[in-house]
Amino acid sequence: MPQLFLDQASSYAHEIDNLIWIIAAAVGFWFIVAEAVFFGFILKYRAKPGQRAAYIEGTERKYTRFISYPHMIIILFDVVLIAGSIRVWYLVKQQLPDADRTIRVIGQQWAWTFVHPGADGELDTDDDIRMVDELHVQVGDTYHFQLTSTDVLHSFSVPVFRLKQDAVPGRTITGWFQPTRTGEYDIQCAEICGIGHGIMAAKLFIESPEDHAAWIAAHNPTASLQ
Amino acid sequence: MKPIATTRSASSIPTGRLAIWWVLASEVVIFGGLLGSYIMHRLGHPEWGETAAHTNTWIGAFNTLVLLTSSLMAVLAHDAAEQGDGKKAARFIGMTMLGGITFACVKSFEWYTEISHGFTITLNGFWSFYYTAAGLHALHVIAGTIIMGFIAFDANRGRELQRVELIGIYWHFVDIVWIFLFPLLYIAK
Amino acid sequence: MAHSSTAHAHEHAHDHGPQGILKYIWSTDHKIIGMQYMFTGMFMALIGGFMAYTFRMQLAFPGADIPLFGVVSPGEYNALVTNHGSIMIFWVAMPVLIAAFGNYLIPLMIGADDMVFPRLNRLSYQIFLLSAILIIASQFVPGGGFGGAWTSYPPLSANPAYNLTGLGATMWLLAVALEFVAFLLGGINFIVTLMNARAPGMRAYDIPIVVWMIVIASILFMLSVGPLMAGAVMLLFDQTLGTGFFDPGTGGDPILWQHLFWFFGHPEVYVVLLPALGFVAEIITVFSRKKLFGYKTVLYTAVATAILSFFVWAHHQFVAGIDPRMANVFTVTTLLISIPIAEVLFVIIATLYRGSITLTVPMLWALAFVAEFLIGGVTGIFLGASGADIYFHDTYFVLAHFHYTFFPIAIIGTFAAVTMWFPKMFGRMMNEKLGRIHFWLTVTAFNFIFIPLFILGTAGQHRRIYDYNHFPQLATEGLQDLRIVATTATVVLLLSQVLFLFNFFHSLFKGEKAPDNPWKSNTLEWTTSSPPPHGNWPPDAMPNVYRGPYEYSVEGREDDYWPQNQPA
């Protein structure tokens, strides 16, 4: 459903969207049936002069099946939804495909710091590129992110990736994403973090390999020293 | 003047006893939450064991003994109340109170020593839990002691003898909480 | 001990204690305490509603000078949202659904003259009142009201250097803790009253469902709030003494608070849901002249929901940094809870089957509850599915989900109950016509607020943001139009409440006199006068119970109802 408003810009975005559609279909079915029966009864059984209501205990077998059959079917639906949900969850959060690059994401009141690995592809070397509120990634590469916070909770949220993960001070949480289309998108902070929570926006630049290489070259700290 | 409602007993358990059990149920989850949090932290921080070595096990053990004895007195008070002997019940409650007061005095001496040695509540996580859990328990001891004063006063005049049992149940609970606190805070090192 | 009934009546006459206005403030009568809770809750609802108005205006017209308030600064925005949520849940939903109607209805419905501990009852209201005063006062202290969300996650909430509202945060925490104490005392009273003070002849299955629901909710509250009480003490020490329970720098853990909070927070949503379901069950049986479809089923589903609700809390924390494997467990338990809730809703719908339905105002509200709550319920499934919640967490989809549950419960459910029992409470009828206009305006406006918010949530709009212009993807004109629709509907919704307030207070003094049993209902509260006297029935005429509460349209009887106290 989100793709009605947002691009799908990561390898798993469509998985999450499809899951949402499946849930919508499953609960939508029940919702419509329940509301239809409900309004049907209200219309059909309006008080009419001279006609009394029936006396039904609700324990008679011929009536209880109207509750117990739906009950079974809902269990069935639940099983399907659970399976679908866990499959997507496993893909996004529980496994970690090999990374082409690793970035570091640091939340603080009220800005994001992104540490890019630079030309050598390694973090914690001299050519790391630190940017505030700007994340540059190359389309098609698999990224690991190491997420942390220096003060309070923040939440690293990239709607076009369908990715969200809280940043917790004192911990480093590792996750992954793989951008699949180029463009310029929003990064949000999705966890309230004080009065600046509303301005804690950052920009995501998904670049083609050439553009990304150019960006790295332009920001090479060692290059600027020479 | 009691409403008719108070004098009814549809469950055939006296209203007072029923109420005290529910009070304890709500207390169990409060202490449960606190001790559960402590245990989780403790497992995650093996180094707290060293800090815990600074607690004084002997004082803790002595206080355990004091509380157990006072619980025994509470039982005897209940017995006396069952037999309708308010004066005797009041005397035993007095001894239970003595236990409570001793406990509180020992505790304040203990805390005074610890704090003056620099083991304050902000020193580290262990001491934070130590003072919070033992403090919450001590508050229960003090509250119980005060309430016992009123009950003993009434019992001595032969009034509201059923309350002797109720405060006894509460006191056993306070005792049991300590039985959990003592090993968790003093013995585990 | 065994005094004659005349002596008893005599004592009752002297039991009133202080006279005049003090009589109301200092009363131990459960009916008066119930009304005190109701009026306090009504007042707090207006405050919570006003707060919603201010921040909705800011969202529709960022930076505008808002009539009756002024310009909303980012800090004020956070404080308004935080306190709106806290007030609506803890000072509106809880006191009105549980305390007001629990107090008013339990003794009357089980045929007792009062709660078993009337003075404890009064104390619980007084503590509650204190907590309400404290939360209001916290808005006006230096630094302003607390702005760390109603969930109060540390480290933000634990450290004034982070939240910049140190005093407000501590007052917020104390107010919430006091409110918990009030409801623990009240809950013990409810539980013991139901267990011990039932009228002779009233067996477990003769108890009206709403009484069961309120008492089960009280037990659920009592058993889930304990860990959070402990957490509140720890957070208070973090704030004031400088301990580090939730501070990773000193070996603490911020996520511990989330566990303690949601271990309470999730059961809490069923604490408010169950009483509302109870009102709906009572009202639907009366106005469709039908026996409740499967009394025991309702009871079992309520208990099953209560038990399951202890095992789902971490669905609020899927992406909070918990072990990802745990999420799977909580997805399973969360989706399972749809089963008992679906069942209880189906039972309510089945009760209408072959009924004889009259659409009085209380019935309209009760039916609207079912229609609207279904939306809130099914959208919960999107969030319970961990895979989808990665996207939806902390978006307006969550927000719309829970307003579609809370609003039906706390506002629609309350209106259902108020219009149902108003004649009993005040001995006068409310105006039907005004009631209907108010109903349609409120329900329509409500949908116009929150359907747009579902759409905004799906578009990725996240929560607690005072101005979306900082997020280009959310600052589009189409989305801003939706925000304006929601805000306009909010204003309409709030203005419609004037009709209700007018109807309420006008009927209170000038309404048509109500008969003892205007709705021809079976339950015991309708067998005494409207309003009931002190002691509810004359002491020598306390009711005896002969049958269950839902014997409507019994075949072979002339009347289509059969009061519980009428001998066979």
Ligand code: HEA
């Ligand atoms: C009274 C209020 C109330 C109620 C009743 C519910 C009911 C439910 N809630 Fe909701 N919820 C809240 C109040 C409530 N919630 C609040 C306040 C928050 C946010 C707090 C915050 O962050 O500030 C929240 C947030 C919230 C989240 C966390 C979202 C997030 O932050 O990421 C989740 C996730 O699982 C969730 C799930 C559910 C589920 C599964 C139910 C279920 O009980 C619903 C069950 C009902 C049905 C399913 C409908 C009937 C069934 C059918 C018609 C049958 C068909 C169904 C199937 C086939 C499955 N809720």
Ligand code: HEA
């Ligand atoms: C019971 C719970 C409840 C209720 C009823 C409401 C009602 C409303 N809520 Fe609220 N809301 C929350 C609980 C509730 N809310 C919570 C928990 C949050 C999260 C806070 C956080 O993030 O920390 C929240 C957050 C929240 C936000 C999100 C802000 C943000 O994240 O930036 C918004 C935005 O539009 C909003 C809007 C509204 C509106 C327009 C109403 C309107 O429906 C309000 C209309 C009010 C009335 C119509 C009152 C009328 C009542 C009477 C006159 C009383 C009659 C009473 C008696 C007879 C006793 N709410």
Ligand code: CUA
């Ligand atoms: Cu950082 Cu919100």
Ligand SMILES: [Cu+2]
């Ligand atoms: Cu929940």
